Amino acid sequence: KNLPPSPLSFPIIGHLHLIKGPLHRVPLLLSGKYFDYDHMGMGSVPYGRLWREVRRIMTLELFSTTRLKTYTRVRQDEVTFLIKQLFKDCVKDFIKVEMKSRIEGLPFNIILKMVAGTLPCGANANDSKEVNEFKGVIRDAFETSGATNVVDFIPLLKWIDFQGLEKKLVKLQNKCDRFLQKLIEECRSKRNSEPDYYTDNVIKGNMMALLFAGTDTSSATIEWAMSLLLNHPNVLEKARAEIDEYTRQERLVQETDLPNLPYIQCIVNETLRLFPAAPLLVPHESTKDCTIGGFDVACGTIVFVNALAIHRDPKVWDDPLNFKPERFEKMGKEGYRFIPFGMGRRQCPGSGLANKVVGFALASLIQCFEWERVGEELVGLSEGKGLTMPKDEPLVAMCKARQSMSHLLKDL
Numbered sequence: 001k002n003l004p005p006s007p008l009s010f011p012i013i014g015h016l017h018l019i020k021g022p023l024h025r026v027p028l029l030l031s032g033k034y035f036d037y038d039h040m041g042m043g044s045v046p047y048g049r050l051w052r053e054v055r056r057i058m059t060l061e062l063f064s065t066t067r068l069k070t071y072t073r074v075r076q077d078e079v080t081f082l083i084k085q086l087f088k089d090c091v092k093d094f095i096k097v098e099m100k101s102r103i104e105g106l107p108f109n110i111i112l113k114m115v116a117g118t119l120p121c122g123a124n125a126n127d128s129k130e131v132n133e134f135k136g137v138i139r140d141a142f143e144t145s146g147a148t149n150v151v152d153f154i155p156l157l158k159w160i161d162f163q164g165l166e167k168k169l170v171k172l173q174n175k176c177d178r179f180l181q182k183l184i185e186e187c188r189s190k191r192n193s194e195p196d197y198y199t200d201n202v203i204k205g206n207m208m209a210l211l212f213a214g215t216d217t218s219s220a221t222i223e224w225a226m227s228l229l230l231n232h233p234n235v236l237e238k239a240r241a242e243i244d245e246y247t248r249q250e251r252l253v254q255e256t257d258l259p260n261l262p263y264i265q266c267i268v269n270e271t272l273r274l275f276p277a278a279p280l281l282v283p284h285e286s287t288k289d290c291t292i293g294g295f296d297v298a299c300g301t302i303v304f305v306n307a308l309a310i311h312r313d314p315k316v317w318d319d320p321l322n323f324k325p326e327r328f329e330k331m332g333k334e335g336y337r338f339i340p341f342g343m344g345r346r347q348c349p350g351s352g353l354a355n356k357v358v359g360f361a362l363a364s365l366i367q368c369f370e371w372e373r374v375g376e377e378l379v380g381l382s383e384g385k386g387l388t389m390p391k392d393e394p395l396v397a398m399c400k401a402r403q404s405m406s407h408l409l410k411d412l
């Protein structure tokens, strides 16, 4: 109720979910009410002076083309780490691999290195208890904030914290706070030229915005893409042929090869079309009475844009439920019908980074390993609970190092 409204910055063509009322838990979670930070990212935070400044820092400094380039090495190291671990386990024979736990460290470590300049536990971050606990906090927070909260509709039940979601969020906040505070203390003495402006809370808010917004979204997209490829071995083969032709199997694929691997980008887009990691984007709230796509939207209404429904709408997509990366080969600007990163001034500032991380990881997994389904049955594609639409069941696949790549993989 106390959340200041944010401007509706989004042009929309349909599939709106308009909610008038106190449905504020998700915005509160993301805007720092539960996390007690000065300000935080996400669409529900007012586009005021402070957030404008944060967006400026993100877009121009952290995610600018030049800055992303300076972090190429970080992404290279983390993808190499993933490939090396996998190679160690499946050098000779096919083994069963649970993909989620292997992939989730990748975007997490990359973003942590970008925002903190280091991993708190050096090279062993993936085995660190506190890092793993923090990853668990992110997972739980997404699951909790994606759950239906009866209290949103029957506010009286708040008195007894029906479902206990509020208690759970406070507990998550404490864990999150401990982790980030420790990280800040490790980094603070080295940098921060304006300690009065960049207080601990401001820094923690930003770190959390990036870690929350950028980790599960990217790793879930890689997991969905691998699931779709296992169900469509012809697409997998076509992608591998593209990579082999370009690298001539003489070297491992690099992130800088991505512009020359258009089919990989088509696979990423098609995955984001069918399984957008933020299916309802992020809630927006109107500051004035307005009309969108013929709907009267009263001031203070929370608007959810159902990107998932738009992406699967047979009126705007041919054969929308089928996985066909080729559809992106012929397309130019997709306009409002393809909006996995939102649109307008609150669109995802991390889309460039996400495309690089997801594309590079996928290209490397495809180039270096043979992939098969565990049995005859297709990989299940049902969605689980949570804000980022994770897979219901973590992906398990059969994986074996490609013979023709072994000499390169051994040198990693």
Ligand code: HEM
Pocket (backbone or CB within 6 Å): 010, 041, 042, 043, 044, 045, 055, 111, 209, 210, 211, 213, 214, 215, 217, 218, 221, 276, 277, 278, 281, 282, 283, 339, 340, 341, 342, 343, 345, 346, 347, 348, 349, 350, 351, 353, 354, 358
């Ligand atoms: C596949 C990966 C990703 C997807 C699908 C995705 C999608 C989205 C969407 C739909 C929004 C809301 C846009 C809107 O409300 O109109 C958003 C916001 C945001 N994303 Fe991403 N994102 C991804 C990766 C990332 C990464 C890697 C980062 C940064 C490390 C990031 C940082 C953010 C931030 C900070 C916001 C809030 C922006 C604001 O409120 O002004 N995202 N993202």
